[in-house]
Amino acid sequence: MSIIYTDRCCKESIDNINTFLKKQLVTRLDIDSWSISDAMSIITLPSLELAVINIIDEVSVIEIGLLHFMCKPILVTSDTIKNYPIIKNKVIDFIDYASDLRKIDNTFIDWYIKKYMEVK
DSSP, rough: OOOESSSSOOOOHHEEEEEEEOEEEEEEOTTTTTTTHHHHHTTOOOTTTEEEEEEEEEEHHHHHHHHHHHTEEEEHHHEEGOOOOHHHHHHHSOOOOOGGSSSTOOOHHIIIIIHHHHOO
């Protein structure tokens, strides 16, 4: 089964992705227990097909670098990415603010079907 990784999400997003896309959604560990080793154990999985970053913080910047190094596609949903123009323009594969998995009314599934499946 393919895996989608995200930093944060709501329960409805997990349920919808499992139901409609038949994908497993893996969420980042709590920031107090997060480690680079744990991140690498997920990022290096061959079944990881997409990472969705909803919050730009110091941990997500590390994860974005690791994901990019491992050639994993990255979707950013936070407009804070504008504060990091090099990352935004040279590292991030997709930006879609409406696909924020923390929000119940996100458009991630539509984005995934329309945009990601076309590129894939």
